Amino acid sequence: MKRAAYFTELSDKRIRCELCPHRCTLSPGQEGICRTRANRDGALLAENYGHIVALSMDPVEKKPLFHFNPGSQILSVASFGCNLHCPWCQNWSISQERARGQYLSPENLAHLMKERGAGQIAFTYTEPLMWFEYILDFSSVPLWESKCPDIVLVTNGYVNPEPLEELLPRIKAVNLDIKAFDEDVYRRFTGGELPVILDNARSIYQAGVHLELTYLIVTGVNDNRESISSFIRWVAEELSIEVPVHFSRYYPSWKWKEPPTSLRLMEEVLREASGILEYVYGGNMSGGQDTHCPGCGFPVIVREGYAVENRLADGGRCPSCGRHIPFIDTQRRDGT
Numbered sequence: 001m002k003r004a005a006y007f008t009e010l011s012d013k014r015i016r017c018e019l020c021p022h023r024c025t026l027s028p029g030q031e032g033i034c035r036t037r038a039n040r041d042g043a044l045l046a047e048n049y050g051h052i053v054a055l056s057m058d059p060v061e062k063k064p065l066f067h068f069n070p071g072s073q074i075l076s077v078a079s080f081g082c083n084l085h086c087p088w089c090q091n092w093s094i095s096q097e098r099a100r101g102q103y104l105s106p107e108n109l110a111h112l113m114k115e116r117g118a119g120q121i122a123f124t125y126t127e128p129l130m131w132f133e134y135i136l137d138f139s140s141v142p143l144w145e146s147k148c149p150d151i152v153l154v155t156n157g158y159v160n161p162e163p164l165e166e167l168l169p170r171i172k173a174v175n176l177d178i179k180a181f182d183e184d185v186y187r188r189f190t191g192g193e194l195p196v197i198l199d200n201a202r203s204i205y206q207a208g209v210h211l212e213l214t215y216l217i218v219t220g221v222n223d224n225r226e227s228i229s230s231f232i233r234w235v236a237e238e239l240s241i242e243v244p245v246h247f248s249r250y251y252p253s254w255k256w257k258e259p260p261t262s263l264r265l266m267e268e269v270l271r272e273a274s275g276i277l278e279y280v281y282g283g284n285m286s287g288g289q290d291t292h293c294p295g296c297g298f299p300v301i302v303r304e305g306y307a308v309e310n311r312l313a314d315g316g317r318c319p320s321c322g323r324h325i326p327f328i329d330t331q332r333r334d335g336t
C-alpha cells in the first residue's frame, strides 16, 4: 500500500478523498465506497497499491479495442475494487470484494513485461482509475528509459478532472464503458453521475488519446430505444462519427437475472448506429465484428472470434478505395 494522492485533511483526523466524485469523507478506520482507499490513523492509503488479483495475456480485441494494434496480445492486469456498483458486474468477485492477490511493485511488473516480451499493458477487469498511484508509478519506472510500453485503460471513467488530466499523458488508449444514457438510471444502478462520464469522454478524446466506447445493453436497465438513440447522436455530435462504439449483449451475472439482451434489439441498435456512426460493433454475439470501409464497404479487418485478418494497406488505407481508416498500430504502422 501507499499514501494516496488527491485528498483534503479535515478536523479530527478525518480525510476527504478527492480522487473521484464520490468525495468520501473518511474517519480513521473507514474505507471509501471503492474499498481501495482507507483512512488509517489520519493518513489516506491506497490499499490496492501493487496488489495484483488478475494477470494474463489477452487479445486486444477482448478489451474491446478494435482500432488499436489489431490482432495483438496485451498483458492485462487488475487489482481489486471499483467505485461503481453495477448489479450485473461480471467481475464482481474482484471488483466488489477485497480479493486476495500478490504484491508486485511497479518495477517488478515492468520486469515481468520485459521477460514476456509484452509491448502493451491494459489495466482492466476492475476499475483502473482506483489504481491511480500504481499506474502513474508504473509509467515512470527507470527501466523504460525514454519509452514506456503502451498503456491502456478499460474504465468506467468516474474520476475527478484533475487526476484524469494528470494521468492522460501516460495513456495511449481507453475503452470507456457507458453504463446508461439516462441520468436517473445511471445513478440508480451504478451510484455514479452520467454527466461526469460524458465530460471525461470529451476530455479523453480532446487529449488525443485513442478512445473506443462500450455500451452493454442490459435487459431492464438501459435498453430503452430512445435513450440508446440519444447516446448514438451524442457520440456523433460531441465526439466524432469516427469513434468506434461497441454495443455488447448482456448475459445474467451477479445480482441481475433478467434474460440476455434480445438478438432482435441488438440487430436494430446496430443497424441504427451504423446509419450514423462509421465504426459500430456487436459484442457477445455472432456477427457484427468486422470493420468495413465507410467509403466503399470493403471489409478492411475481418474478425472470427479472436482471429484477425488485417487487410489494411500501408498507411492504414482501405485497399479497395484508398480511404484513410483511423487505426493505431504502434507495432507496425500508424494509421492515424
Ligand code: SF4
Residues within 6 Å of the ligand: 017, 018, 019, 020, 021, 022, 023, 024, 031, 032, 033, 034, 035, 036, 037, 083, 130
Ligand atoms: S476513490 Fe474511493 S475513497 Fe476516493 S472518493 Fe472515490 S470512492 Fe471514495
